[in-house]
Amino acid sequence: METAPSVLIVGDYLDQLDQLAPAIEEELECRVTVVEGRESLTRAVREDLYDVVLLDHRLTGDDPSVCLVHEICTYDPELSVVVLTEMEDLERVLTYLKHGAADCVLKQSPRRVVEQLGRLISERSLRSQSKRLRRHLMQNHLENPYHFSQIVTADQRMVSLLMFIESVAWSSHPVLITGESGTGKDLMASAVHQASGRSGPFVIENVAGLDDTLFSDALFGHVRGAFTGAVQDRSGLVDRAAGGTLFLDEIGDLDIKSQIKLLRLLEHGEFFRLGSDAPRRTDVRFVVATNRNLDELMSTGRFRKDLFYRLSTHEIAVPPLRERQGDVRLLAHHFVARFCLDSGTRLLPLEEGFVATLERYPFPGNVRELQAVILHALAAAGGTPLRAQHLAGFHPSLDDLIGTHPGPVCRNEILFGDDLPSMRSVSDLLIDEALRRAGGNQSEAARMIGVTPSAISKRLKRLRTREAPE
Template sequence: MSNCTSPPLPILLVDDEVLWTRSLSRMLERSGGYGNLLTCHDSREVMGILAHQPVSLVLLDLTMPHLSGDDLLATIAPEYPDIPVIILTGRDQVDMAVKCMKGGAFDYFVKTVEEERLLAGVQRAIRMQQLQRENQILKTRLGRKDLKFPAAVAAILTGDRQMESLFHYLETVAPTSQPVLITGESGVGKELFARAVHEVGRPGKPWVGLNVAGLDDTIFADTLFGHSRGAFTGADRERPGLVEQARGGTLFLDEIGDLSLNSQVKLLRLLQEGDYYPVGSDRPKRSGARIVLATNVDLTARLASGAFRKDLYYRLRTHHIHIAPLRERSDDISLLLNLFLEEAASEFGKKKPTAPPELSVLLATHPFPGNIRELRAMVFEAVSHHQGRILSTRTFRMAMGLTPNAAAGEPLTPGADGAREGISYGDRLPTLTQGANLLVEEAMRRAQGNQTIAAGMLGISRPALSKRLRNQRQEAASTPR
């Protein structure tokens, strides 16, 4: 390999002819500036190289002993779909070129072709991969270039514009002393946002967190405010509460929607007056902590039922961050999937598996009631069972309440506890044929054109769906316009 580091990941040259690889290497370095090259003269070693060395491009000879180029292509394309493969051959064979392109090759060149054409093909392939990587990075950093404290939200992986706008709002309200209310379903990352508020507003200061769900009034007061000596039996010394421990920093109270009305009164006084009484003391203490609160319940519904105080609710609404559920930002699924695959592989001591292209599409059809936490659990469970290079979708399908045998072309059906969504009709019902066609169209839309996934949604086999689609196209073509 040359000392040149262009491209950042090496180009792998695979050919049993040593003189040809030397000539090709000189051309790539001299004319293209590509010196980061790997050469392989034994086709049987290629998959081992790819397993241990990420590459930007494979230049693959078609005719070789042991394993031919088209045989290797059939293995590389599905296992490493992000790596472009350019086929090189000594003979101009149109049928073989078509076969290779259908098999996943990025391009096909005859070795005697002009140097400029081959170099242009290499440049296109490398540029395409670079654009894919840049796009992935941009999706995670979209809108963050104007943030003053991008490191504070670095742990929140997203490419969603609404989420990005929350980061700017967070930077605006974090330095203030007013409470911040963070709402959203369970598993959307409310604590990550709370910590981001802390990192922007109170960097380097104490962070103290408490889940208040299930705490009765006495334990809530003692935990938050502490107690004086002799306050109750066994209180042989004064104990500071979490408010005092968080002085100068941030006190994070999670699940505040579950607080009793008596505890809500105590919390309201702390927020409104800025002071509190330790249990058993008649002398107030001044709070020096910033309060950040979170809940996954609908506080307006709790207000209507009388289970939540209006004065506390309006006090909390001074600064409000609402995090959208994962099903409303499906573009984040592929980003989070990649992150969790890396984390799971590291934890289990395995090589990071390659996710099949259809997995993100399949996951986008799931409502994710557990949000990011549910997706992470799915990925870790799948990786724990994983053995090969391509990640199986079986574990994901089972977690989604679907039968795991769709790969064999059998229908996917909702599990016993699978969610069922209602269907709305207008004043006039469609005919059975019209209704079936509408269901097929909607399934294909949700599955982004993936027939296997769409067939699973409809509870039919893929061949049955293909037949329906053919019939619909024929009917549309024969209908007079």
């Protein structure tokens, strides 16, 4: 998580400098330390890390401020030094700049002082971020792989994206995630939060279909009496995600009026609850995602360009599954293992023909469709090893790949493998399915398959006896 910037103010006469500190803290949301004299400055710079030093030129001795500028910039070349002067003296300003000062500002212009500090802090943050990104990408590995445990991949393009996420996760800037439906943008958003180290929660909201009023109420909350039915104050998602991450999915479908409110929140870090004129501040980090073409939406006026530029500070384009074919095999084994574990059944093997067929299919629905295909195949396999024919009936394109063209599939059709199951196994499967459809009601299940309730009861008793420990 990105730490708040810090400013050190130093001089011999602190009355006027003390008045600057509150304005700097409020405007720039930074930590300000005020010290007096050369010794305090030297000690502070060596004992703590600062982004900017604001140095009053009125220090005792023979031109000591120039010497101090040189000393500070030599000790820490990355530290920005701004000298406060009382008059516009071009020769003196050039001397300060020659010795390493970032700028000289008239102390009679506090607004200018704050603006210049803000610019220098922003530049330092960008330099630090760029350095960190270059250093991290050169390592060619993840520092904390457990942050990405939900993402199954061996594709180098995906691994590079995860490394990029790890590099920018600490930042407080927004992250824009783009990609086709079903590519796992929600998992990427969760990974950004996990890698950020933020202590607050990960809060999710799908903004598609929310009109401006619903969006404002959902995000910002309301106060009692804001509208009919508002009988008490209610916090919004921004409050609930305080100190954490707010993930707004389907941002490309956001109402144009709501886009203005979101932009204001991103620019100023402030929002208003419905029915209130009291501004509230937030430190939430925004991650947004869309499967829409934002360039096209901006060209037709359906998405604001200024909002796009705010959101796309860090952009992650998730590739479709068809462009990471090496992951199809990995994901297929992963989903089979997970579904078998969830259902309490033994792990089923995947025959090579089954995996090879999957690898030839383009998966327009991406990872989400692969997950559905695996569920379909497991149901068709009935506890036998997964073969290519178990993919039949899911989609005509898959049927073409396995050389089958089934007509309308009967709901009661059973696909058998090479080894036929025993009559008892078939009977058990039939009873299991009847019980599932009947919601566990044995009498109803018996009626469905034309047996007596006692037959089902005997089967369940036999199963319990078989599973009982010796």
